[in-house]
Amino acid sequence: EPEVTQTPSHQVTQMGQEVILRCVPISNHLYFYWYRQILGQKVEFLVSFYNNEISEKSEIFDDQFSVERPDGSNFTLKIRSTKLEDSAMYFCASSPPLLDRGWNQPQHFGDGTRLSIL
């Protein structure tokens, strides 16, 4: 069964450094997402991406964050200047084209990247 793949599985970075988290969504999917889960907290939405542009972003997704789909397969999340509070699990998700009208298609998640900021 096709799956969403994320690399690296664990990233350790010094505070203030830039970090890029990489994702390869499922090949025929059109909608792409990033979520994060701080230890002990809920899974939180960061950003959704469709047709090569951001369709929605949360308050967490400030100017330090950006997303890109540089080619037909990769979907990346960049944090320009990391802070201690960016330490979390970051999950990429994708979902297929719409069924008829609406978004009745589940999102499929990767196994996440654990980001540790020192």
Place this chain on the structure above:
Amino acid sequence: DQQVKQNSPSLSVQEGRISILNCDYTNSMFDYFLWYKKYPAEGPTFLISISSIKDKNEDGRFTVFLNKSAKHLSLHIVPSQPGDSAVYFCAATVASNTGKLIFGQGTTLQVKP
């Protein structure tokens, strides 16, 4: 932001019995609901979903019930198996929107042999 709540952090059941996981929501705009299962060191795995035009959806051992008037949904697993032991997340979205999922806090299910 408490739009989706799972009030039971944990649940323990005997193998073969029914597991019932509950979820409440406050946003009446939500019209598509999903359950995900998560093992340690893995991402959430989609289990089952339900649209607000239905009140029940069944897939094998898993059934989701939706009570729109009470803004409540539940996941029934029967019979429960030890391999079902995991964290279960309820999530909700507005289907005509960007697909953003709002998650509950999760319920840790332990199925004892």
